[in-house]
Structures are given as structure tokens and as C-alpha cells.
Amino acid sequence: MADVIDVVVIGSGFGGLFAATELGRRGRDVLVVDATDRPGGIAETISESGYSLEPAAGTFLLPHRALTPLLAAGGVAVEHTAPEAGLRYVWTRDRLAAIPSSPKAVLTRAVSVRGKFRMALEPFIRSRPPADEESLKSFMTRRLGTEAGTLISHIAASGIYAGDPSTLSVGAAFPAIVALEADAGSVVRGAIRRIRALPKPRPERPKSHVPVGGMALAARSLATTLGDRYRPNFKVTAVTREGDNFRIEGPEVLFAREVVVALRPDSARAILPTVDADVLTGWPSSPVVVVGIGGRAEDVPLPNGFGYLAGPDVNAVGLGCLFESVYAPGRAAPGHSLAKVIVGGARNPDVVSWSDERILGAVTSEMERALGVSISPTWTKVVRHHTGIPNYDLDHRRRLGGIDSLESQNPGLIFAGWGYRGIGVAHLALDAMTIADRITER
Ligand SMILES: Cc1cc2nc3c(=O)[nH]c(=O)nc-3n(C[C@H](O)[C@H](O)[C@H](O)COP(=O)(O)OP(=O)(O)OC[C@H]3O[C@@H](n4cnc5c(N)ncnc54)[C@H](O)[C@@H]3O)c2cc1C
Structure with a gap:
């Protein structure tokens, strides 16, 4: 041997x-x-x-x-992403609404005043999780109310798993959030408890990096x-x-x-x-296609920020778009833009079998709708992940x-x-x- x-x-x-x-x-x-x-x-x-x-x-x-x-x-x-990476958007109700990654997120225009009011009640909501597996959507709507829960579960599911919030298990896909509720009876109170338990001086807050x-x-x-x-x-x-x-x-x-x-x-x-x-x-898994859209900055104008995710009300095959050249150093030459669009997922798994032309046509017109600008790329790339993203x-x-x-x-x-x-x-x-x-x- x-x-x-x-x-x-x-x-x-x-x-x-x-x-x-x-x-x-x-x-x-x-x-x-x-x-x-x-x-x-x-x-x-x-x-x-x-x-x-x-x-x-x-x-x-x-x-x-x-x-x-x-x-x-x-x-x-590794190097830091640009500070713009902290600014993220959701494409909902025909516009991009900013969701800052801080407690100020409750001010987002993506949720109505009534929806925000119900969200703010989260620490006081007494509701028991079901005895067996709970879906991400059920968990979020139970804790945050129907409007914010539907929106947040949708963007969390599609942004990370290209998945469906009704079929993802919150315990398997987002165990840290479930632990907060299990710990303190509320996600918000659990998060506050965790922050208070941090050693002093507080450890450095994790930030977005690229290799x-x-x-x-x-x-x-x-x-x-x-x-x-x-x-x-x-x-x-x-x-x-x-x-x-x-x-x-x-x-x-x-x-x-x-x-x-x-x-x-x-x-x-x-x-x-x-x-x-x-x-x-x-x-199970969700097949996705990753599309690169590049061109001169004036032909592919991108806002400041990390990118946007499409909300549950948007009829689009694109799940979201990352403004690569805005936040990541070196992803496009100076004066040029690069966007990375993720298409397909659990809602539209058949997109992987579409032709490149059809995918590119859908991606550019959806970007134009979301950003409210005209897009004329001179460089494109279509990468199919047939096996796709695992769905927990x-x-x-x-x-x-x-x-x-x-x-x-x-x-x-x-x-x-x-x-x-x-x-x-x-x-x-x-x-x-x-x-x-x-x-x-x-
Ligand atoms: C669109 C998209 C965006 C993502 N964005 C992020 C992100 O921003 N941040 C993040 O942290 N993660 C992200 N991920 C997830 C991340 O890419 C994965 O977690 C990671 O790349 C998976 O690595 P892996 O080793 O598990 O699998 P794989 O990368 O699939 O590696 C498996 C390897 O096994 C080899 N192999 C297969 N069969 C055999 C065999 N019989 N013999 C020998 N070798 C074999 C293959 O060649 C391959 O190299 C993203 C994923 C996708 C699809």
C-alpha cells in the first residue's frame, strides 16, 4: 500500500x-x-x-x-471597501429607498408609517415560535408585522440565498436571529443584551472587505x-x-x-x-445567473452605495444589483463602471436556460427602471450557476x-x-x- x-x-x-x-x-x-x-x-x-x-x-x-x-x-x-458600501437600497414602489445599516434603518422610506409603528412594537410582542421548523417569512412577520416582515424576509432570502422566504427555515438559514428571540423573547431586546455583554473596550465592529x-x-x-x-x-x-x-x-x-x-x-x-x-x-438550491454590466461611467451611471435588492412588489427577474466599481477598488478602470446583477433564483429558476441576449435585455431594462437612467454597456458577461445557491x-x-x-x-x-x-x-x-x-x- x-x-x-x-x-x-x-x-x-x-x-x-x-x-x-x-x-x-x-x-x-x-x-x-x-x-x-x-x-x-x-x-x-x-x-x-x-x-x-x-x-x-x-x-x-x-x-x-x-x-x-x-x-x-x-x-x-485584504482591503476595506469604500465607505459607500454602507449605503444599501431596496427597489420598491417604483423607486430606490435607502436602508442605512444602522438603527436609522427604521427611517427608511421602504416601509409606511403604519408599518414602522408595528415594527417599533417588536420588543413588546409576546409570541411563541412554533414547535417545529418556522419559515423566515413567518418569523419576520410574527416579530415585525406583515409589511416590514414581508419586505425584510424577502430581501434577506433573495440577497443571501436567492431563495423564497416562505420555504427557507429561519433556524437553518438565520440561526443568529432566532437565538436573539430565544435569549430575550425579542430580537431587539436580544440584540441590546448582546451589545451590553460585549467586553470593554468594545471589539472592532466588522466592516466589509475585499481581497x-x-x-x-x-x-x-x-x-x-x-x-x-x-x-x-x-x-x-x-x-x-x-x-x-x-x-x-x-x-x-x-x-x-x-x-x-x-x-x-x-x-x-x-x-x-x-x-x-x-x-x-x-x-434544494436556486439556480442563478450573475451578469456583469460594464461601460464608461456616463453610459452605466451608478449611484453611490453598495447596491439594491428588488422588493417583493417588483416584477423583475433580477434579484439585485451590486455597484461593484463604486465600493470595491479596482473592479473597473478609472472613469468606468461595473455593476454585478444576480438574476433568477427561486422565483425565476428558468432564467439559467435563457439566451445571453434575453438575459442582458432583461437586466439592462430592469436596471433602467430601478435607477431611472439609461444604460448602454460596452462590456457584458453572463455566468450561469446551474446548480445554484443551496437553499436551507x-x-x-x-x-x-x-x-x-x-x-x-x-x-x-x-x-x-x-x-x-x-x-x-x-x-x-x-x-x-x-x-x-x-x-x-x-
Ligand atoms: C452569486 C453568488 C454571490 C456570492 N456572494 C458571496 C459574498 O459576497 N460573500 C460570501 O462570503 N459568500 C458569497 N457567496 C458564497 C460563496 O461563493 C461560497 O460560500 C463558496 O464559494 C463555496 O465554496 P465551496 O468550497 O463550498 O464550494 P465550491 O466553490 O463549489 O468548490 C467545490 C470544489 O470541488 C471541486 N470538485 C467537484 N467535484 C470534484 C471531484 N469529484 N474531485 C475533486 N474535486 C471536485 C470543484 O472543482 C470545486 O473546485 C456567493 C455565492 C454566489 C453564487
Whole structure:
């Protein structure tokens, strides 16, 4: 038998890269393999004609207890987004209404006076959560009233999951909000309690950051730090048990004591012929298309701010638009604009099969309606995510229970990635810490 490696990580998206980086930091003999010729998975910066489009993750909040040390360990340089990133809009009632990211958000014009009044009653509303899974929409309307709850649940669902607030589980998709209510009987009172419990001096407030050179450079930097412990062009075809070890088949056969499968459930199922396939089947997701719209600043005029999300009353295939060149340094050449529009999602999943021309036509006319200006792009890019964004629906936590059972029936087999316990790269960093703890304990 060939040498036995401590841990093989399958998949070099940010989930796999972080797990491998953290295991390496703790002195484990780790090898990360990927089917493609580059690290980073879906987070791949597209650099063309002076534009730099991030078709998946593009920003994250720092400092963060797991992400900050992992980026540092992987030699990833980061920079602040422009102050404009604090200004966000919702496209509702035929106009853009600002939603500042502070308590002043209650002043937004997106909600009527009556709706704001009901929102302000939140700390005094006594209502019990249902005994079983609650949807995001039910939670928000129960706490904030129908108007604000419908709006906020819609933009939270589409802004993060491209999902439907009636089918996302608030406990699985937004556990921190549920914890506030569980803690203090109200989201607002729970938040105040958390703030009061912060140590003095108060820790630095997390702010929006981007990696210098984009997500592709960040991934390359993490992979370079791993050195020959990162192997591209290694498509794993099967993982099976052989004695005390795992046998990993690909362009060659590897043996490992532990395997981290940093793949979506459907891809994991394809390489695990001997595990219960049902557990890895039926995980829902929302297909999305990411569209880059670039041009001279006067041809693609963008307001100051981070971007807008379309409200529940808007009939549009675009879920939202990020003003990339406004808040992120270097995403367009000076004097030029770049917008990133996310299209499709749970409401319009068929958009992924539309032609580029049809998608671009819909995107530009919707931007014109939302911004009230005329848009004439000279550079465009259409990136389809057919598998889409994982949706943590009302059955998600039951399915996660199945993953826990699968892991305990197969000691040494661990599942990672955004399909399971958190959708953003900060969650993947936290997951990497947990995985390293579990492997170290074993
Ligand atoms: C439109 C959009 C916007 C987003 N914006 C943000 C954001 O602003 N901030 C944020 O934090 N997050 C954001 N995200 C989420 C973020 O991009 C994901 O959390 C992250 O990229 C997922 O990484 P992963 O490692 O779990 O999966 P992936 O990136 O899918 O990686 C899986 C890897 O496994 C490899 N692989 C597959 N099968 C095999 C096999 N058989 N053998 C070997 N290798 C294999 C693939 O090649 C791939 O490299 C966004 C996502 C999208 C779609």
C-alpha cells in the first residue's frame, strides 16, 4: 500500500482550502485535491478589458474570529471597501429607498408609517415560535408585522440565498436571529443584551472587505501556501474504506486516515458508492445567473452605495444589483463602471436556460427602471450557476441530522462546504476550525 496521508481534502473551493489551511496550521499532513486546474471553486475572478467580475463571493466582513486568522495564514491581503458600501437600497414602489445599516434603518422610506409603528412594537410582542421548523417569512412577520416582515424576509432570502422566504427555515438559514428571540423573547431586546455583554473596550465592529486582486488571487495565495499539498487536475472518482483507511481513487490511488469531502451533496454522492445515497439526495438550491454590466461611467451611471435588492412588489427577474466599481477598488478602470446583477433564483429558476441576449435585455431594462437612467454597456458577461445557491429549507436541519449519522457511521469521513452549515466564506472558515478540532480530537 502507498503511504497513508493523515487527511485528504476533496475540493479546493474556499471550503476545502480553509479546511486544509487550518489542518496544516495545526501540523497535520494534509493534501487537498481538485478536479480542475485552479483553486477557488465557484469563486473565480473574471478579469477582462479592465473589468474584474466576481461571479460568486466578492466581499466579507472582517475582523472575524475564524476568517481573519485563516486569510492571514494563507497570505491573503485584504482591503476595506469604500465607505459607500454602507449605503444599501431596496427597489420598491417604483423607486430606490435607502436602508442605512444602522438603527436609522427604521427611517427608511421602504416601509409606511403604519408599518414602522408595528415594527417599533417588536420588543413588546409576546409570541411563541412554533414547535417545529418556522419559515423566515413567518418569523419576520410574527416579530415585525406583515409589511416590514414581508419586505425584510424577502430581501434577506433573495440577497443571501436567492431563495423564497416562505420555504427557507429561519433556524437553518438565520440561526443568529432566532437565538436573539430565544435569549430575550425579542430580537431587539436580544440584540441590546448582546451589545451590553460585549467586553470593554468594545471589539472592532466588522466592516466589509475585499481581497486585494480578487477572490481568484486569494485562492491562489491559499493554494501556494499549501505548496505541494495542493494537487490540481485530480478528479476523485470514488472513496471507499480499505481496512482502517480510506481509498481515494482518481488519476492515482491515495490512502488517507481521514477524508474531508468539501463538495455539494450531489457531487459527494457521486464519489461515495458505499454510503447511503438517500442522505445526499434532494438538497434544494436556486439556480442563478450573475451578469456583469460594464461601460464608461456616463453610459452605466451608478449611484453611490453598495447596491439594491428588488422588493417583493417588483416584477423583475433580477434579484439585485451590486455597484461593484463604486465600493470595491479596482473592479473597473478609472472613469468606468461595473455593476454585478444576480438574476433568477427561486422565483425565476428558468432564467439559467435563457439566451445571453434575453438575459442582458432583461437586466439592462430592469436596471433602467430601478435607477431611472439609461444604460448602454460596452462590456457584458453572463455566468450561469446551474446548480445554484443551496437553499436551507424547512427540511434542511433534518437532512443535516442525516449527515451527522453518516459521519458517525463512517468515522473519519467529514462533509464540508456551503451546502451544509453556512452559506458565506466566513461560515466556511468557522467550519474549517470545527473540522480541525474534530480531527485533532480523534
Ligand atoms: C452569486 C453568488 C454571490 C456570492 N456572494 C458571496 C459574498 O459576497 N460573500 C460570501 O462570503 N459568500 C458569497 N457567496 C458564497 C460563496 O461563493 C461560497 O460560500 C463558496 O464559494 C463555496 O465554496 P465551496 O468550497 O463550498 O464550494 P465550491 O466553490 O463549489 O468548490 C467545490 C470544489 O470541488 C471541486 N470538485 C467537484 N467535484 C470534484 C471531484 N469529484 N474531485 C475533486 N474535486 C471536485 C470543484 O472543482 C470545486 O473546485 C456567493 C455565492 C454566489 C453564487
